[in-house]
Amino acid sequence: MQKTVDQLKKGEKGVILSFDIDKIPLKLIEMGCMEGHLVELIQIAPFGDPIYLDMNGTHLAIRKEMAREIVVEIF
C-alpha cells in the first residue's frame, strides 16, 4: 500500500518510493531521505504538526507540508 509520509500513523513504517525533488531541500536528502530508505513515524507534535521521523536511522522532524511530497510503500 502506498501513502505519503504525512499520512503515516504513529509507529507505522514504510520504504521511500519517490519524492518531488524540486520541493525537497538537499539537506533532507543528505539526512537520509532517499529512495529505498526506511522511514518510521515516531511522534506527532501536540497540534498535529510537525512530525518526528526516524529516517534511515536519523531522527529528525519536518513539517507535514514537506512530508506530503514523500511517497512511501507500507508493509
Place this chain on the structure above:
Amino acid sequence: MKHPLLKVALIGNPNTGKTSLFNQLTGLNQQVGNYPGITVERKVGICNLSENQKATILDLPGTYSLNANSIDENLVIELLLNKNDTDFPDVVVVVTDVENLKRNLLLFTQIKDLELPAILVINMADQMKIKGISLDILALETVLKTKIALISSRKSTGIAELKNLILDYQSLSTEPCLNSSEIDAPYFKELRRIYPNESLYKLWLVICQNVNFGTVSKAVIIDNSFAKSEPDLKRLQHKETVKRYQFINDLLKETKKIDVSKASGFQATLDRLLTHKVWGYAIFFGILFLIFQSVFAWSSIPMDFIDELFASLSNLASEHLPAGKLTDLIAQGIIPGIGGVVIFIPQIAFLFLSISLLEESGYMSRVVFLMDKGMRRYGLSGKSVVPLISGTACAIPAIMATRNIENWKERLITILVTPFTTCSARIPVYTILISLVIPDERFLGFFNLQGLTLMILYALGFLMAIVSAMILNYYLKFKTKNFFVVEMPQYKFPYYKNVGLNVIEKTKAFVFGAGKIIVSLSIVLWFLASYGPTDSFSNAKEIIQTSPENSLLSTDELDDKIASFKLENSYIGIIGKAIEPAITPLGYDWKIGIGIVASFAAREVFVGTMATIYSVGSHDDEENTIKQRMRAEVHPETGEPIYNFASGISLLLFYAFAMQCMSTLAIVKKETNTWKWPMIQLFVMSGFAYIVALIAYQLLK
C-alpha cells in the same frame, strides 16, 4: 628540537561530540573570536601532540555536508578549497558518532574527494558495548582509504592514539574513496578538458554553490556551453548523494553489526514524555520557571557580595589616591561603572549555563518540535524559540542563532523581534530603578513587589516580541520556500567540560565587551562634564559668589551651587539642556537624558553614566552609592525627587522597548545584509518606547 606548528581542522556533523573532542585536545588553551568580516565563531586551540610537536586545532562549524546551506557551512568549504588561506589545514580530522555513522560518513567521503589527508574519528566508542555495536575497523580503513581513531571524547579514551595518527599524517592516503564523477561522465570529462589542472570535485563544488577558489569562479564555468540549469544541477547533486549513500550502505553492511536485542527503550520513553501534549508543555514551562528562578533568586547571593566588594574598592581608591577630579572619576565613575557590569556576571552565567544545558542535553530540539505549530501562527518558526530564550542573555548570540532557520521570512521576523526580549544588559538598569521607585513590600503577603515588577517587565518583553511578530507577519510579503528540517539528537547527559567552557567563554566575552565601552564612555563623559565652552563655566565661582541672591548662603551651600552651575554650563550640560525639551514630557531631567543618550551605545552604560554625572556634580566627601545619589536627586524647581513613581515607571518602560544597543544593530546589519532592517528597529522600537513612556508618565504623575 621544536617543529613548526601543525595545522589540524576538526570537521563533522552537528551532535557528533566535535566540541567535546576539541575541548579534550586543547583544554583551557583555546581562543574564541570571529572570522574576519563575518560573525561566524572561530575557535582555535593549541594541543601538545608530543614533546616537541604542537598543533593548532581549528574547530570548524558543524555541517552535514559540503553543500552549503548557511554562512557557517560556506566558511568550511571556502577554507578547505583555498590552499592559500592561513587556516588551511595540514590534516583534516572528521568526527563521526558511532550510532550515526551512516549519515556522518557522507561528509567524510566528500572530504576525501578534496584529496586532503583525512583521519576518521569514530566517537562515542564507549556506547558500542551498551548498544551492541561491533565494527570491522581494518576493513573500514581499507575501503575508506584512511586511518581510524576509535575514541570517547567524554571518557577521554583513544585521544593518545588520535594524537599519534595526527603526528603521522604524511603517511595518510589522499586518494578519494569513491569516484563521484560517474554520476555524469560526459559532463565531468568536459570539465576535465577545460581545467586539466584542477580537482574535479573542487570544480563541482564551485559550480553548485557560491564559493570561489583561486582563479576559478562560478561565473567562468557557467559561461561555458555545457553549463547546466539550476534544477539540473540539483538533480545531479541528488544523484551524487545517492551514490555516496550506496557506497556507505554497502560498506556498513559488511563492517557494522548491531545486536538489536541490546537496544534500549529509554530514549523513546523520554521522547514520549517530553513531547507529550500535556506533560511536554508542563515540563517546558517548568524548566523556564526554574531558569528565571535561578537567575533572580539564586544569583542574589553572589551579587550582594560583588556589590559590597566594589563599594569598598571605591572607598579604597578615594582614600588612597590624591584628591581631585581624576580620583573622582576613578572612584565614582569607572569603578562603580565596572561594578555595574560585574554585578550581573552571576545572572548572565546562570542564563548561559541553563541555555547550554538545554542544548547539550538534546532537549532544545524537542522544544522546537513542540512549539513549531504555535509559533507559526505568529510568522515565527519552532526554531525561533532558541533565539527568544537566548535573547534573555544577550541579543547578539541570539540573532546569530537564527541562522539555522531555513525560511527567510521566519528568520527575518525572529531577528527583528528578538531585541524586545529582556536581555541581561537591561538588568542593572531595571534593578536600580526598581529599588528606587517600587517599595520593598509584599503584595498579598506573598509576592515581593520589586520581584513582581521585574517579572512583569520580562513578560512585557516577550509579549511585545509576539505582538510585533504578528504585525510583521501580516505586512511582510515574501514568497519563500517552506523548509523546516530539525535533527532530533539522542538525549545525552550534558558534558561538564563543554558546558563549563561555554559559560566561561560567553560570560568573559560579554563582560569584557561591555567593560570596554563603559570605561571609555565614562572617560568621555567625565571630560565633557569637567570642561565647558563658555566664560560662565570658567567663571562659575565669581558668578555665583557675586550674585546678590546668594549672599546669605553658607559655604557648603555655596559650593553646591557652584558645582551644579558648572555642570550645567559644561559641554555635557549644554548637550543635556538641548535635549531636555524632548524628554521633559516623559518626566526626565537633562541628566537622565544624558544617561539615555549614552545608553544607545549599550544599555548597561546607564548606571555608570549616572555615577559619573552625579559624582562630578557633587563636591561631597562622604561615600555614597549611586543609588543613594540618585535617590537624593531633587527637581530644582518643585523640590520633588527626580526618581519618583511616575518617572521611574516611564523610564523602565522606555528601557523595556527602546532599541539601544549599537552591537545589536551592527549584527542585524550583518545578518540581513542591509541597513534597512536595523534602522527600522532603531526608529520603530525607540519611537514606540517614547510614546509608551510618555503615556505612562502623563497618566501616573
